[in-house]
Amino acid sequence: MNFTIDREILLDKLSIISHGLSVKSPMKVMEGIKIDVTEQDLFLTASNSDISIEILVKDSSLVIQESGKTVVPGKTFIDLIKAFDSRKITFFLIEDKMLMIKADRKEYRINIMDPNDYPPIDFVTLENPFKINCLDLKKAIEETVFACANNNKNPMLLGVNLKNNANKLVLTATNSYRLSLKTIDVETYDPFEITVPAKSLDELEKVLESYEESLPIELYLSKNKLLAKFNDVLFQTRLLDGNFPDTSNVCPKEKDMKVIIRFNKEELQTALNRIAILSPVEAAKEKEITFNAVVLKIDQNYEVELSSANVQGAGKEIIIPIDTKAYAPLVIGFSSKYLLDALKVLSGNEVEILFIDGAKQFVLRSISDNTLTEIILPFRLDN
């Protein structure tokens, strides 16, 4: 193996590869990046228990003197290439024991691993792609993945459910106390339903962050894998195995909504951030649902009051709604964290909150975007 390439180009590809790297693995070779140089092409591969990434590096600066394969320790290799300040870097193997990295007056040798020990990666066959726009996918991940469970008795809640029907793709994420529901228009495709680990989507979103334009992404599905292909990158993740809970009845009907209030989003956010300071961080019983518990109260005067109390004190503020479409007195308690998480992903300056009563799940929507629905379950108030 012997090749030269522009540092910037290589570093760009390595920053993608890093999202598939095992940080710590019982199999040392899995902490490595596989470098495969053919007559004309350079391939980089990294893999962990969830994700596998393969990149074909094509660039006019790539000059291959000799083909070959090796596996280098991933973190050290990336750290070194980052720290280099030379424009071009040359790589070659010394007696199949070390990779020499050379530029200007610098010479670094790193101990390599046997490429034959690197397990072959079984990528999904590149047939019948489901096409989606990069920006749409990135946004949809952002808007849903936060609502997944962190750890749950039901492992299916650790992922986002993607369900396609004709030309609508619906993404659903829930930890059973809150739910995020997103719909995207897509080209017509056969119906499918998969649940993708939240961690994998987080990494995919980070990889896509560097793409600002409307890059088309091709998704390929198999029984237990999802492969995303864009530019010369293959990003594959395992799928969660099981049935995602049926959430079709979670979103209440609009006609059942007794209270529909429109708020200035930022005003609500700053009030919640303040009121959360004097909220109990967790209650004894239902830990997650009452995290940063606050109470919202609507009285006869159309006034909306937020309040909280903990051992240090108590807070109370009045928020003036922008508009009230439906109205009834209401007292409801919920996690201010869940509400803040939901507000963060809702676009625009104005949001609508729809309540049935103080005991049922409530709904948040942006005024300017009807593709995203946020649903939060309240906790039972003792008084």
Next chain:
Amino acid sequence: MNFTIDREILLDKLSIISHGLSVKSPMKVMEGIKIDVTEQDLFLTASNSDISIEILVKDSSLVIQESGKTVVPGKTFIDLIKAFDSRKITFFLIEDKMLMIKADRKEYRINIMDPNDYPPIDFVTLENPFKINCLDLKKAIEETVFACANNNKNPMLLGVNLKNNANKLVLTATNSYRLSLKTIDVETYDPFEITVPAKSLDELEKVLESYEESLPIELYLSKNKLLAKFNDVLFQTRLLDGNFPDTSNVCPKEKDMKVIIRFNKEELQTALNRIAILSPVEAAKEKEITFNAVVLKIDQNYEVELSSANVQGAGKEIIIPIDTKAYAPLVIGFSSKYLLDALKVLSGNEVEILFIDGAKQFVLRSISDNTLTEIILPFRLDN
């Protein structure tokens, strides 16, 4: 107690006070901020085992309706005032049990502590000040405090030694493997020598960070305390009790220097950052001194080579000096972290490194500033 003040003004003072706050104390009242409102003035006080801060808040926005004293839980109080977005905030006591914080449509009550439980703070008498410029003091702290020990058999090394002689103030910090030595011109003052805890100087530097202009600072000394007075702030710290080691012979004489080489600072920094990637993080025996061990070698060709090796590989680079004033072949090993720390505080683009031989401490200086000297002890090379 009943007063109103502009939020911005109060928040500004609270951000100073926070540097003296106990985060966790067996005496709950010490985690509080004491608020003392007299007929005309508002005083804020915070104190921990090292530092006490008192601020007189003077501002045209301050309107006092009623005097009084209280102690509020420090972190919660600061968090709340930060989260407020109102211009003016009103504070008053309810039955000496709670402090009401009110603005616009917001009402927060926090449980208070008994101000009689708050121990009185014995500030040094404001007589015979030692005057120093804010920017000079801030810079001198930055340039020395990093070189203190983190934990050491000799507790005096946990502080910076300040020694005044006529119109020269000398600051010395060392962990016994490296030393930072700074001299400032000051107005003539009686000789003194004190050692100030590094942690206190860190906090003082952070407090002074918001002052960009040449603010005069008055320092007052007692046997075991140092009080800094500026604007309406009193910042007092305890002193370390004991004799700081005599370091007067640590800095070698210029005439003993066999090798004097001038480097471009940034070039040396980037090379060290790279070479440190393949350096052993720590050796078995002398842990601190060999942290990120690298070797510098000068051969017959005037070439300067940096090298390192660990289990993952080895690195080597040639650095071209800007100038060589004195020259002899040399091999010396040292902690790249210590050298990087020293380079960080040396001003200008060019630095001079002066060596006696491979076994003795070496010296770093900026070409453009002779008030700061950095000294590093090498480790013994086995070959």
